[in-house]
Every structure is written in structure tokens, then in C-alpha cells.
Amino acid sequence: IPALPEHNLPEKFANLFQFCGNLIILSPMGKEFPKYAKVAVDAPIYDLLTYGVPPEFADVVSAGWRVMVPLGRRLATGFVVDILAEPDIDPETIKPIADFPDDEPLLTPQILKLCRFVAQYYVAPPGMAISAALPLGAGMNTKQILFLVRIPDYYDRLHPTQQKILNLLREGPVELKEIVNKLGRGVMYHIRQLERNGLVGRRYEYRQRAMPKTVEVAALAPDIDAETIDSLESRAPNQAGILRYLAANGPTRATFLRKLFGAGSFRALAEKGFVKITKQEVFRSATGWLTPRSEVKELTPSQERALKEIKSALSAGETKPILIYGVTGSGKTLVYLEAAKMVRTMGKGVLVLVPEVALTPQMWGVLREYFGEEVAVLHSYLSPGERYDTWRRIKRGELKIVLGARSAIFAPIGDLGLIVVDEEHENSYKQGQVPYYNARDLAVVRGKYENALVILGSATPSMESYYNAVTGKYRLIKMTERVPGAKLPEVKVVDLKKVRPRERIFTPIAKNEILKRAERGEQTILLLNRRGYSTSLICPDCGYVPRCPNCDVTLTYHRVGDELKCHWCDYVTPAPDRCPNCNSENFKHRGKGTQKIELMLYDFVPREKVIRIDSDAVSRKGSLTAILEKFSSTPGAVLVGTQMIAKGHDFPDVTLVVVVDADVGMAIPDFRAGEKTFQLLSQVAGRAGRGEKPGLVIIQTRHPDEPAVQFAIRHDYENFFKHTLARRQVLGYPPFSRIVRILASSEDSTAAEEAVRKIYRLLLSAGIEGIKVLSPTKPPLGRLKREYRWHLIVKSKDIRALLPFLHQLARANFKGVKLKIDVDPYDMM
Numbered sequence: 001i002p003a004l005p006e007h008n009l010p011e012k013f014a015n016l017f018q019f020c021g022n023l024i025i026l027s028p029m030g031k032e033f034p035k036y037a038k039v040a041v042d043a044p045i046y047d048l049l050t051y052g053v054p055p056e057f058a059d060v061v062s063a064g065w066r067v068m069v070p071l072g073r074r075l076a077t078g079f080v081v082d083i084l085a086e087p088d089i090d091p092e093t094i095k096p097i098a099d100f101p102d103d104e105p106l107l108t109p110q111i112l113k114l115c116r117f118v119a120q121y122y123v124a125p126p127g128m129a130i131s132a133a134l135p136l137g138a139g140m141n142t143k144q145i146l147f148l149v150r151i152p153d154y155y156d157r158l159h160p161t162q163q164k165i166l167n168l169l170r171e172g173p174v175e176l177k178e179i180v181n182k183l184g185r186g187v188m189y190h191i192r193q194l195e196r197n198g199l200v201g202r203r204y205e206y207r208q209r210a211m212p213k214t215v216e217v218a219a220l221a222p223d224i225d226a227e228t229i230d231s232l233e234s235r236a237p238n239q240a241g242i243l244r245y246l247a248a249n250g251p252t253r254a255t256f257l258r259k260l261f262g263a264g265s266f267r268a269l270a271e272k273g274f275v276k277i278t279k280q281e282v283f284r285s286a287t288g289w290l291t292p293r294s295e296v297k298e299l300t301p302s303q304e305r306a307l308k309e310i311k312s313a314l315s316a317g318e319t320k321p322i323l324i325y326g327v328t329g330s331g332k333t334l335v336y337l338e339a340a341k342m343v344r345t346m347g348k349g350v351l352v353l354v355p356e357v358a359l360t361p362q363m364w365g366v367l368r369e370y371f372g373e374e375v376a377v378l379h380s381y382l383s384p385g386e387r388y389d390t391w392r393r394i395k396r397g398e399l400k401i402v403l404g405a406r407s408a409i410f411a412p413i414g415d416l417g418l419i420v421v422d423e424e425h426e427n428s429y430k431q432g433q434v435p436y437y438n439a440r441d442l443a444v445v446r447g448k449y450e451n452a453l454v455i456l457g458s459a460t461p462s463m464e465s466y467y468n469a470v471t472g473k474y475r476l477i478k479m480t481e482r483v484p485g486a487k488l489p490e491v492k493v494v495d496l497k498k499v500r501p502r503e504r505i506f507t508p509i510a511k512n513e514i515l516k517r518a519e520r521g522e523q524t525i526l527l528l529n530r531r532g533y534s535t536s537l538i539c540p541d542c543g544y545v546p547r548c549p550n551c552d553v554t555l556t557y558h559r560v561g562d563e564l565k566c567h568w569c570d571y572v573t574p575a576p577d578r579c580p581n582c583n584s585e586n587f588k589h590r591g592k593g594t595q596k597i598e599l600m601l602y603d604f605v606p607r608e609k610v611i612r613i614d615s616d617a618v619s620r621k622g623s624l625t626a627i628l629e630k631f632s633s634t635p636g637a638v639l640v641g642t643q644m645i646a647k648g649h650d651f652p653d654v655t656l657v658v659v660v661d662a663d664v665g666m667a668i669p670d671f672r673a674g675e676k677t678f679q680l681l682s683q684v685a686g687r688a689g690r691g692e693k694p695g696l697v698i699i700q701t702r703h704p705d706e707p708a709v710q711f712a713i714r715h716d717y718e719n720f721f722k723h724t725l726a727r728r729q730v731l732g733y734p735p736f737s738r739i740v741r742i743l744a745s746s747e748d749s750t751a752a753e754e755a756v757r758k759i760y761r762l763l764l765s766a767g768i769e770g771i772k773v774l775s776p777t778k779p780p781l782g783r784l785k786r787e788y789r790w791h792l793i794v795k796s797k798d799i800r801a802l803l804p805f806l807h808q809l810a811r812a813n814f815k816g817v818k819l820k821i822d823v824d825p826y827d828m829m
Contacts, residue, residue, distance in 0.1 A: 034058040036087050037097060039069055039078040040119075040126035044434075046811050048081055048126065050089050052096040061097075064105035064112050068098045068140070068206060075204035077140045079107065079130045081116070101206070106134065108395070108412050114446055115410075121799075123806045123821045124435030132435055133410035135378070137210025137388025144176040145203050146191065152199055161190045169200065176202070210384040212392075214279040216254035218266070220246045221276050228274070238265035243274060251280075302479035303331050309477055310339045313453055314346070314417075321444050323424075323469040324457040326479030327488065327715065328686020332457045333363075335479075336420045337370050339455060340401065344371065348417025348452075349400045353439060355426030357381050357405050358613070358644045361625045363422075364403055371401050378404035378411060381624065406431060406439040409446065416452045419443045424456035424465055425679055427672075427826040436822045440465075459686055459717070460679040463728065466721055467735035489657070489688040489695030491713045496661075496702045505592060505600060510658045510698050514638060518605055521635035522693065523653045526601075527684045528594055528660040529643050531614040532556035532565065535591025537575065544581035545590075546573075552783040559595050560616070569785045597640045597660060605638055613641040643680060655695050657688040662701040662709060669780055670828040671733045674708045678720055681712035732772060734824075737795040740802065741828065742809070743779070743820040749788035755814040756790040763794065766805055770797030781829045787818070799823070 033052030065080045119129040148169035194200040232240040238261045269275045326332045340350045357379045367375045376399040395412040402411040429439040447454035469476035536554035546555045548566035555564035598612045688695030711720035746752040756776040763773045774793040796802045
């Protein structure tokens with residue numbers, strides 16, 4: 001149907017039409033369609049919805065297509081999951097698909113299958129699980145536009161609000177959101193009344209968040225010859241210059257020619273038809289950090305054994321996952337690179353996952369050195385356009401090696417042959433929002449689906465992965481020695497209880513060793529897993545401590561900006577000069593953060609050699625790479641940071657690591673607290689002595705006898721594993737069970753508690769075999785983002801038996817309460 005001007009739309013048809021972009025689509029319900037589509041809508045809806053496939057798309061549509069569908073009174077993004085020949089619900093209720101915004105299916109069959117697993121195992125709405133697999137730039141922005149159909153004869157008898165709406169629309173169509181902002185939320189009732197009376201119409205517009213980027217390219221018109229160019233020389237030399245340049249160099253960007261010869265000359269040639277201007281797509285790309293690597297003269301025995309086993313597995317087509325347990329500095333990265341090289345010679349694709357965006361620049365440089373331009377990088381610090389362009393090139397098969405953080409597990413690599421999960425123990429692989437997937441575990445699932453070999457690597461493997469290896473579910477490869485010239489660092493422990501209070505940040509031994517390294521031009525890393533300047537302010541006169549108005553936490557003081565911040569809800573307020581409780585000016589700082597460590601270093605280290613890296617310091621695009629490059633190239637530099645600096649980085653000149661306070665996180669009520677502490681200490685210790693110079697690690701703690709500290713001092717992972725495994729078995733925690741955390745949150749504390757207690761009773765009465773339900777309780781953070789929280793923990797011997805109950809629970813409605821169902825949680829706060 002041809003598009004009609006809005007003011008000419010017949011009144012009786014006004015509510016039968018939906019506008020999608022520049023199309024008007026008639027959408028009656030109850031008609032027959034040649035096919036029907038089961039659609040996963042990108043919304044918190046757990047069921048697939050049935051829509052009719054318009055006849056013109058019946059021979060094209062298949063699983064994996066993105067569609068725009070009517071959902072209530074809005075247009076929503078959906079994904080076709082299945083095609084039906086006959087309707088599975090009452091045909092009278094079926095609406096047609098409104099539009100197909102893409103030229104081809106957006107999802108490959110493999111990625112769609114992986115997304116369906118995510119929705120099932122992690123109890124997530126299927127449309128949201130699929131949406132998480134797409135780059136941010138591929139998402140759709142939709143808006144609703146209201147337009148005037150007619151002014152009625154009874155205008156004066158309309159409600160004043162309805163008159164205001166019509167007056168706003170007299171000047172042209174207006175976005176619904178703008179009308180609501182001007183007239184208030186109660187206006188929706190009146191808008192619907194006007195629509196029902198045929199006075200106002202509504203259309204939907206949608207646009208992809210990041211469109212392909214194009215540039216103008218100029219080329220000589222076919223009939224331009226040397227004689228034509230010579231004829232311009234005397235009266236228009238710049239025009240002649242443009243034509244000569246194009247004749248010699250071929251098609252060229254118009255912006256370059258305008259800058260070189262002048263915009264007026266270029267415009268004149270275009271108007272005469274002497275140059276032909278076309279649009280050409282260009283890809284936005286991210287930069288990495290190219291660092292020269294020292295040439296490897298020969299492999300260590302451990303590297304040779306590892307590569308021999310990997311080659312054997314690849315040759316035999318085995319897909320049993322491999323866990324590489326290798327001490328820090330043992331050369332695991334080289335094993336990954338050589339394995340990737342084997343897979344590329346087979347013509348297959350490679351996916352490399354790292355836990356932190358901070359690790360991508362250096363790994364990107366290493367991969368580019370090995371494989372050149374066919375390496376792609378995907379992570380959240382890229383712009384939506386960069387991610388979208390890279391994703392499309394991967395899907396087209398132009399880039400066969402992909403490096404990325406957690407979300408890169410969904411990269412649409414064709415004929416995937418190898419997945420590498422570096423630092424597989426890291427909890428950063430766990431997604432913090434719906435769907436709550438773990439990219440490490442999804443790597444194993446994807447490897448099984450696509451017959452790809454999966455390599456998990458770590459110096460401190462997770463308890464679950466190492467248990468799978470020792471019980472034969474995974475193949476275990478050990479790399480127990482560092483590469484030639486590098487030795488495991490010496491570790492010294494400082495008991496902070498025996499140190500004077502004013503020396504507890506920089507103990508005498510730590511300060512002296514930092515000065516020694518600075519004088520010798522060697523580098524130091526200081527770890528404190530807490531950002532900001534101080535953990536809080538306190539008034540010593542009355543005891544007042546500023547707290548977050550939204551959460552049960554104190555506000556962290558940030559010297560940069562002189563402000564107080566909540567690291568949970570992002571609440572920010574200026575730091576007070578006086579105590580609001582007693583008007584005292586005697587505020588004191590309590591605790592310490594990375595900003596304070598940085599400032600204190602200025603007292604004895606040149607300011608230009610002090611570098612800080614935490615999430616505050618790397619918030620701007622490109623800042624992460626710049627900071628890492630600066631540290632790498634600055635002799636005698638001191639790098640202060642949070643856990644972002646604790647793993648994966650390879651700086652050969654780092655000879656000293658100081659853990660400023662090893663107790664941060666040790667007392668958290670989490671069954672993984674000891675494991676996380678051991679891993680963090682071991683990983684940051686592994687940054688020292690990776691070159692030929694010996695390394696030293698200083699751990700400052702008030703609990704030197706804690707098992708996690710003692711095992712870390714001795715670099716003794718295997719005995720730490722045995723010690724922790726015995727305790728886990730007694731308590732029935734992973735790897736001897738699967739854990740599910742059910743969290744209820746509400747602005748009403750009683751409602752949240754009642755919801756959790758009701759779920760507790762339902763679980764006890766459900767008769768699910770092999771589960772143990774812990775009593776409901778408040779989590780450590782009892783209030784977060786203005787909502788009160790209660791949770792319960794379920795241990796399950798067979799998660800498959802529990803999943804049907806969890807899916808029913810996800811569909812339940814607890815009035816005024818939000819439920820979070822987290823399978824295999826890493827956050828117990």
C-alpha cells in the first residue's frame with residue numbers, strides 16, 4: 001500500500017494502520033498466513049510468541065532472522081526461533097510480523113543454539129538471551145510518533161488535556177515521549193481516548209543504533225581525457241589538479257580532495273559532471289598495543305609436552321576440553337599462539353577470551369604479530385560502531401581470529417576450531433545482568449556444539465575446572481616451570497599487627513624496596529583492590545559517617561573531584577566541609593584506596609613515574625592502552641591499581657610487587673572468599689620476576705596464618721586445592737553441587753522477605769530430588785539502589801531436576817517484588 005500523508009489518512013482506517021519507518025502496514029488479526037513464526041521478543045517475556053509471516057516473506061524467513069513485531073501498543077524487536085506451517089494458538093489472535101529490518105538472518109544456527117542453551121540453563125527470557133549475543137551497535141532504537149488525523153467539530157467539549165494534545169499536534173507529528181514530558185504521565189489515558197475516536201494516529205519509527213559508516217569517494221567521469229584536463233589548466237588550475245590526481249591515483253576520498261585543492265573547485269567539478277561521487281562503506285576499527293616480543297629460541301619441556309598433546313587432540317578431532325595448569329610465567333600464551341597457528345593451518349577459526357578489557361591491548365598486539373590483519377577485537381570499551389563493524393566482518397568470514405572479553409563468546413566465527421579461555425578462574429567471566437551466563441562455561445558448551453577444541457588456562461584454576469581435570473572430565477596439562485631466565489619470585493609476608501599504624505600503608509621494607517627498584521630503573525606494581533581515596537569519612541567528635549541514601553554502605557571519598565561516591569549505585573555528592581550532624585570541621589579519612597596510595601607515593605617517588613590504573617582512571621576511551629604503554633616504557637615506574645593489574649600482564653622489568661592490604665575481601669561471607677584471595681595473591685605475585693631479573697613479592701596482612709596466604713606464599717596451588725576441596729565436600733558446595741541464588745528485592749522490606757519465604761516453602765514441598773535449600777536471610781548488602789533485599793541459596797546435585805521449577809518461578813508474579821535467579825552465582829553480596 002503506498003504511504004499516505006498523515007493528514008489525508010481516512011478516519012475509519014486510522015487505527016488499522018501501523019507505521020514502520022516509511023512503510024504503512026495493514027495489520028488485521030484473524031487472517032490466515034502462509035507460515036507462522038515463533039518469536040523470542042527482546043523483553044522480559046519467557047514464552048515464545050506466535051506471529052504471522054506476511055506472504056512476501058514466506059519463502060525467505062527462517063530461524064535466526066530479526067523482526068519487528070507489535071507487542072501491546074508498541075513495536076518490539078524479536079528473533080525468529082522456529083517456523084510453523086500451522087498456527088499453534090487461536091488464529092484470531094495472531095498479528096503479522098511488522099517488518100524485517102535486515103537483508104539476511106542476523107544469527108547463525110550455531111549462535112542461536114547457544115542462545116537457547118543460555119535461556120534454558122540460566123533461566124533467562126529467550127529474546128534477552130539472544131539480544132546479549134549481538135553487539136550494542138546492532139540494537140534497535142524505536143520511538144512512537146503521534147500525528148493529527150483531524151480536528152473534530154466538538155473540539156470545545158473535549159477535555160482540556162485532550163485539547164492540549166491536539167494543539168501540540170497541529171504543528172506536525174510529535175514523539176510520544178515528548179508529549180508525556182510536557183503534559184505528565186497521566187496524559188496516556190487521554191491519548192488513548194483520542195486514538196479510539198479517530199482523532200489521533202500513532203506510528204512507529206525504528207533505527208539501528210550504529211549504522212554502517214560511509215564516505216564519499218570521487219572518481220574521474222568515464223569521458224574525461226588529458227585534453228579536457230589541459231583545457232582547465234589556465235582558468236581553473238585547482239580543478240585540473242584534482243582531475244590529474246584522480247587520473248594518477250584512482251578513486252579518492254572526497255574529503256581529502258577538498259582539503260588539498262579546495263571545496264569550491266571540487267564542487268564545481270561535481271556540478272559539471274567531471275567527477276563521479278559514490279558512497280563507499282568504511283569499517284571503524286579499534287587499535288591495540290603492538291609490543292615487540294623477544295624471540296623464542298626454544299620451547300621449554302612443558303611447552304613441548306603441551307603442544308604435543310594439543311596437536312594430537314586436533315589431529316584426532318577430539319573435543320574433550322583441555323585445562324592447562326601452568327605457573328605464572330610458564331609460557332602459556334606461547335602455547336595458545338602455537339595452538340592457534342595449528343588451527344589456522346586447518347582453515348578454521350579461533351576465539352581467544354580474556355577476563356578483563358585491560359588484558360586485550362597486550363594480547364591483541366601479540367596476536368597481530370603472529371597473524372597480521374585477520375585478528376579482531378571485541379569488548380565493551382569500543383564504540384558501538386567499532387563493535388558492530390568488527391562483528392559484521394567476523395560474520396562475513398573476513399576475520400578468523402577473535403580476541404575479546406566475556407561477550408565475545410558469541411562472536412559469529414564460522415567453522416570454529418579452537419576456543420582459548422585465558423585466566424579461566426576469573427569471576428569477570430560471569431555476566432552481571434540478564435542473562436547471568438558464565439563465558440568460561442559457555443566456551444565448553446560452544447566447543448561441544450561446534451566440535452571445537454577448548455583450552456582453559458590458569459596458574460590458579462577454579463576449583464570446578466581443576467576438579468573436572470583430576471576426575472577425567474577434562475584433560476589436564478601441567479606446566480610447572482617458568483621460561484628460561486625467569487624464576488618464581490621470593491615472597492615475604494609483613495604482619496601489619498606488628499607495624500606502627502602510620503607505617504601500615506608503606507611498611508619500612510616495602511618503602512625501601514620500592515626506592516631500590518626506582519634507583520635501578522626497575523618497575524614496581526602495588527595492588528590494593530579498592531578504588532577511591534579512602535573508604536569513608538568519619539567525624540571523630542560525634543561518630544557521623546556519610547552513608548549512601550540508596551544502599552546500606554558508606555560513601556567512598558574520591559580526592560579527584562572532592563566528592564563522595566557509592567560504588568554500587570553510582571550516587572555522587574560533594575564532600576562536606578562540616579559534619580552535618582554536629583557542625584564539626586574535624587572530618588577524618590578512614591581506610592585507603594588507590595587514589596590515596598598514588599598521592600602518598602609522590603612523597604618519595606618522582607610524580608611522573610607514578611601511574612594509577614583502576615576503573616576510574618580508564619573510563620575514557622583509549623586511556624587504558626595509553627596507561628599500559630606509558631608504564632611499559634617508563635623505567636623505574638610504579639603502577640598502582642586494583643585487581644585489573646593482577647593477572648595476565650607481562651612486564652619483564654617488573655621486579656617488585658607489593659600487596660598493600662591482602663585482607664581486602666578475605667572476610668566477605670562467601671564460600672569462595674578464600675579461593676578468590678589465594679588466586680588474587682598468586683596472580684599478582686606472578687607479575688614479578690618474569691624477565692631475567694629476580695622478583696620479590698611483599699604481602700602486607702593482619703592474618704599471615706590464613707591458609708590462602710600461606711599457600712600463596714609457597715606458590716602451592718595443588719595443596720591449596722586439596723585443602724579447600726575437603727572443606728567444600730563437607731559443606732556440599734561446588735564442585736560437589738550446583739548453586740542457585742534466588743534474590744528478591746523490593747522497596748518494601750516485608751514484601752521481599754515474604755516472597756523469599758514463600759519460595760522457600762514451595763521448594764521444600766516441591767519434592768525435587770537432590771536439592772538442599774538454605775534458610776532465607778538478608779544478604780550482606782541488605783539494601784541496594786533503594787530496594788530491600790532477601791535471598792536464599794539452593795544446592796543441587798542435578799541442576800536439570802531443578803530447572804523446571806526455576807522456569808516456573810521466573811514466570812510467577814510477586815506483587816511489588818523483583819526476582820533474580822542466578823545459576824552458578826559468583827556474587828553473594
